[in-house]
Amino acid sequence: MFQSLDDLLKALNPQIVGSLKRAIELGKWPNGVALTAEQKSLCGEAVAHWEQRHAAPTERVGYVPPKATPCADKPDSEEAVTWVNS
Numbered sequence: 001m002f003q004s005l006d007d008l009l010k011a012l013n014p015q016i017v018g019s020l021k022r023a024i025e026l027g028k029w030p031n032g033v034a035l036t037a038e039q040k041s042l043c044g045e046a047v048a049h050w051e052q053r054h055a056a057p058t059e060r061v062g063y064v065p066p067k068a069t070p071c072a073d074k075p076d077s078e079e080a081v082t083w084v085n086s
Contacts, residue, residue: 005046005049008046009046009049009050009053012046014054017046017050020046020047021047023043024040024043024044024047027040047061048060
């Protein structure tokens with residue numbers, strides 16, 4: 001059927017990728033048959049590869065936004081800071 005991972009990825013589209021994500025989430029195919037551990041892993045790899053090529057980083061599974069860094073001239077909070085010299 002597919003000669004390579006690249007061939008498989010070319011056949012995927014957003015609808016199929018959504019179905020794969022749902023199958024991974026539920027642990028079963030739409031017909032109710034449970035996914036094996038190998039199938040979950042392969043589906044996850046296919047989704048990750050497809051998203052790498054077709055989705056913005058913020059739209060990919062597992063995206064964690066960067067933590068905002070406070071500006072040097074602004075305090076982190078309104079709480080007072082007390083320095084203690086020992």
